[in-house]
Amino acid sequence: MKPGVTHRTYSRRWILGAGAAALTAPGLTACGGGGAGGSDGGELTTYVYGDDAVKVQRSAVKRFNKSADAKVKLEEVPGSDYVAKLRTAMGSPSGPDIFFNWGGGSIRPFQEAGRLTDLTDAVRADPKLKNGFLPSVMKAGELEGRNYGIPMRGMQPVILFYNKSVFDKHSLTPPETWDDLQQIIDTVRGKGITPFALGGVDVWTELMWLEYLVDRIGGEKVFARIQNDEGARWEDPAVLKAAEQVKDLIDGGAFGKNFSSVGYDSGGAPALFAQGKAAMHLMGSWEYPTQLGKHPEFAEKDLGWAVFPTVTGGTGDPRNVVGNPTNYWSVHANVGNKDAAIAFLTEMASDRYAKALIANGDVPATAGAEKLLDSSPSPEFSKFQYKLVQDAPSFTLSWDQALPSDLSAPMLTEINKLFVGQSSPRQFVSAMQGLK
């Protein structure tokens, strides 16, 4: 956001003053045998979001390191801290060489601060990168028409998952409309089952509800306007309506009583869902690989999926999806060995990598993915996901990634306050409008 990047080093040094600078004296820096984790030389420090899907990257790195001269060193950062950790590291002079991100707004501050390598030329020069990925997904990793990200994981639309055995036992079918949903909620609640698992400790799980509801009620334009700082922004009636519907769900017990101390990253919500203590789970498509990793039996037999239901009176296209188009690797501007980094990124376009993603239950954003989907542990799920994304007129990026962190962090706090009942839908709207 602020320019003046070139002066950074100079002004920081200036602020430091003589005291600290004097201590840069060799004696101190040299005595640290413990200083590990440097990113110089042939090693490419790579930050990745450390969830169950990380094993695909882990094996890709292993393969790459066997054949290449340069070595990639994978740092698996636990999910709940990823954004903050990445940003903290990027703010230091020794950030990662390559890092996982969500494209779009999530990397804009780094680009503005001059911390990103422009990959456009590399992409144009290499047909594997140029033609290897779905154009729309590739585009979501761009900023002002320049390329800063290479897709490296599956597409991640948010999907309504349900527990088939719970549904079968109570003769339920996946909801198509909001009224259907209400009925299912009432039915399962009556049986002492929590309708929806919700890991409210991780506020982004709550965010998904608002993302879908706002889209269904007012269409994708509502958030687009918020993002571009146009029009009524948060005071669009669709936001208030969505917040009210969320409140109705909470008051109606749709998430049970203790969702605010259940986590997603900790595995709490997936466990409740897999154990049949909760009937449904609104979650990104990574729920499938997550369950496959943590509760394989459930993932293979009882995990069902459906499109988010329509909302009566809503003007949004019911085919719209929200979530993350995919994740990207971006490269730090100070990368030691740029060629090696790009060689590693090119791996992501390979069929071998795509197959590994598919085997993990993901649907890669590579151009040739569709024909490989039959090798998925659940071809049915993979094809459903692929079609869902392909048919969607709009794919809204998760709000917390689309907005810069000085807005997204307080936004998540406000959403949490709405969910735990500390603010009313109206207070929520005005608090959001107040964030600038």
Place this chain on the structure above:
Amino acid sequence: MTTGTTGPTGPTSTAPAAADVDKSPRPPGSRGRPDRTPRAPRGRGGGGRTRRPLLGRRVNPFAGAGSLIWLVVVLVPVYTMLSASLMKQDQALTGNPLAPPSNPTLDNYNTVLNSGFPRLIGNTALVAVAVVALVLAFSVPIAYVAVRTRDRWSGLAFRVFLLGVAIPAQAVVVPLYLIIGELGLYDTLLAVILPTAAFAMPVAVIVLTGTMRDISEELYEAMALDGASPMRMMLQLTVPLSRAGISTVAIFAALQAWNGFIFPLILTQSEGPRVLTLGLFTFMGQFGINIPALLAAVVLSGVPIFAVYLVARRALINGLMGAGGK
């Protein structure tokens, strides 16, 4: 103990204070022994302060009952921790968390030890050693000068350190993030070591000054007659005679390093320089609701201090008295 009761006597009160408190919990070896007769004052620290064990005869029912309640409060979490750490994960997820492990297993400890735990311990030990070394190397001369050379400058230096104790470590983490980055130390163990040592210095200086003040002037004079230099006096007289204070400071500094959280959290990122506290925090993200493994990690994290407790109980308690404010 004198810490609180001797009043405004300044730093001198700290050393005897520390030496005194540690009479409380007895070494584990003597635990089960019924204690009908007053024990003779143990070695040092008892300082010939024989007292009739009158307090003992006045059984205090309120405090006695309170102590039993507290016993339960302390033991229940400790019990859950130990028992869950021996459980298989499915029992922990579905069963009664308070029931003893039906099929005790050490697998969780294995998991933790194979998740980079030895490196965490190694890093932490390295940090602790380096912090102790830095703190002593910098604080001993300061205290020595403060005691021996009473001029304006040493007085000023001393007051600077008094000022220093009012700065909570976390208040400076934002500027440290900037400074450490600029020094090129970001994401290294030094990034943790340097500020941790600096923040342990005020207490160290105050404790050491207190101890050194008790060394009698005649001893210095005797050495001066032999033509000893100030350096020799410090190394051969002051340091040996301040052993109690030095061990207090060493333990205090080591505990700061051992327990520090916010510096490692902000100033390191990768696995290489990760220390124990941050490792535990990372395990929380990694193990999630694998509560048995998480609690096994918690148990293991306490083992090194427990070992210190067994061999150097007195020094540990003294150090804690210094560290407790944290």
Place this chain on the structure above:
Amino acid sequence: MGRPHPAWVLPGVLFFAAFALAPMVLAVYLSFCDWDGLSAPRFTGLDNWTTLLGDPQMHRAAGLTALLVLASWAFQTPAALLLGVWAAGRQRNRAVLSAVFFIPLLLSSTAIALLFHSVLDPNFGAVKQFGEWFGLGDQNVLGNSTSAFLAVVFVGGWQFIPFHTLIYQGGARQIPEVLYQAAEVDGAGRVRQFFSITLPQLRDTVTTSTVLMVVGTLTYFETVLILTKGGPGTDTTILPYLMYHTGFQKFDLGYASAIATFLVLTATGLALLLVRFTGFGAMRSTREGM
């Protein structure tokens, strides 16, 4: 006569200045800047401070911090006082129990917070069982405003009461025995002895322990981060956590520095006030490690 040159203090003083004092000065400077951590800090004068004065979240965090300090004091002091006085006695089993009471001191704040985070997990922790035994509704301890706050107070107490018990134990041992003998001659009962002898005699110990407690509570951070992440909503967002959240989640590092500076001023002011108010030696108050 062989006195060290004052310059001997220089290495130590410079080191301390570089990594403790300079950062503090820099924090004050940064509190007048806008800084996102990526580009250079930009001087914005009093902006952060005017924001701080009018920021409802800041007010709330300050209020919660004050409440936390008070609640922690009210929980820890009586408990530590009673336990310490009791442990100073010579009942049998005292040694065994004292050793048990010592256990929390073997664990770091991080470890203790993790332990309780597991115990308090509503679906998989021991609290589930307690909830069933005692008929406590939803066991949503960390997800309800009041109980989450109380959990922070409790966990802090669990961690620090043993330490303060040690302090009181030492203090109680110093009380001259003759006072009790005289009281017994006068026929004073135990309760009266406690209030007319033990408590007044421990006055200075109470001050020491209180100063340590107050300043210690002001820096609770790991506990909140691990147990509640400042939630539900912002109901356990105390100042240290707010600072962390503003600085390293929201990356408004200038404003975070303002909060940090405010925290230092409060901590120092409070410590001085307590010391002055109780007529307690200035040196003593400074022994806390913070």
